[in-house]
Amino acid sequence: MAKCAFLGLGVMGYPMAGHLVAQGHEVVVYNRTAAKAEAWVAAHGGAMAATPRAAAEGADFVMACVGNDDDLRSVCLGPEGAFAGMAAGAIFVDHTTVSASVTRALHDVAAETGLRFVDAPVSGGQAGAENGVLSIMCGGEAAAYEAAAPVMAAYGRTIRRLGESGAGQLAKMVNQICIAGLLQGLSEGLHFAERAGLDIREVVEVISQGAAGSWQMTNRAETMADDRFDFGFAVDWMRKDLGICLDAADETGASLPVTALVDQFYKDVQKMGGGRWDTSSLIRRLRATG
Template sequence: MTITATFIGLGVMGYPMAGHLARAGLQVRVWNRTTAKAEQWASEYRGTACKTIAEAVEGADFVITCVGADKDLVEVFEGEDGIIANAPRGAILIDHTTASAGVAERLYASAREAGMGFIDAPVSGGQQGAENGQLTIMCGGSDEAYSKAAPVMEHYARALNLMGPAGAGQKTKMVNQIAIAGLVQGLSEALHFAEQTELDVRKVVEVISKGAAQSWQMENRSGTMIDGKFDHGFAVDWMRKDLGICLDEARKVNATLPVTALVDQFYADVQAMGGKRWDTSSLIQRLRKFR
């Protein structure tokens, strides 16, 4: 039996993720706020571009979303033309948006009341991970819904895990972003120091990347940081959105995140420098500017 999957939100992540589902043989319908983007996707992959969410989710086995933020999710899920009002009972709803734990808990409750399953499933791996089908996915929700959703997500995942009840996926993504913020700032300071002391920075990286200082950021971003190239990867604007979510949640649970708060302000400086769409590794440019 052919599985019907609806994908809502065809941004830099959603577009290739939906493509992996089509290549895997699922019957895919897509909807995007900009209709032309959905039509472009349908011309590139085997699938159907729909003009409304209601049309897109009718009879769907799975409805997958990857949109902007909490307010977009509430509109897409709970609006009159939205997912919950129009998807069939028994459908599994999978949300890949990075959003608050609170909205995940709200949508889980709304979906459950309508007889549907809901998994909050934020991703890590960026545009490259989405294009290559190598995303890490952190999930929250029930065991039953996750067991049904996992085989679908595996088409674009390198790793995925159920972290706990609704909202646990979003909280795990917050942990991920908190760790990345500190790592990128530390790497930026290290490379900046190496530059200022007139060391051969590439040789420095070659040596220290074999020891305790090694990280994914060092392996994958140090070269472009040295070259001052940032027209790729995960945008500063997106990172600031994510760090805002982290800091809001930290206040709710009485967690202290001084480094995260500081790095968030450093990213504000990068935005002011014109780097809103630069990769997050552009923190080093701030140090170069203010040296």
């Protein structure tokens, strides 16, 4: 059993922190909106704290799953940030999808004060978090990763260190790049089937068993056919992630023409009022214009 703090109780963090308790870890939570932390404690036990620093005091591991670069800095730094409450040797595990640059900067700040930092963004969506089967891509020192991996196993099915600080975030960018292009292709395929007068469900049943099959097709084709988009990862967050990918591509010299195009398609979805729709809502854009 480890003493853990969990910072950020959104659609991902809330169940992830719950899995830590279920595995016998001692957990203190912090959330910017205290009512969410109160609800979590009522559901799972554990304790809540008024600041990241208070949550982190005495913790062996401090996990975070917040919104963006600025949110991560705010829970880490400053007199009430988690770093101020952590003891030397404690490990900060960041599950937020952020830029590799902020990850490396916070890793260096942590190291200067005797702390360890693992970037560990996740994939698998809300369902993966609720079922404890997330894929977790990690960067940081090997010893810190090896210490944190058994704790992350409470909510992760595939956990792997991919390199030094920032490598986990770079791998998550690869994940989002792949998803963006795949979802646009799936949206176009299903839209074509509709316009051609085919039964989407019958088509998907056949092609999902061949080379066109994917997780997105298995889990989203039916809801896309039903024009339902209240599942999984929101368009607003996907645009934040794709912005990170495109910025990193400029830095590395990588060419991401499809990613840039799909990012603009998601911008169109936002203009339709779909910022909180899930990422499969690309098909609604086609239905509106096709």
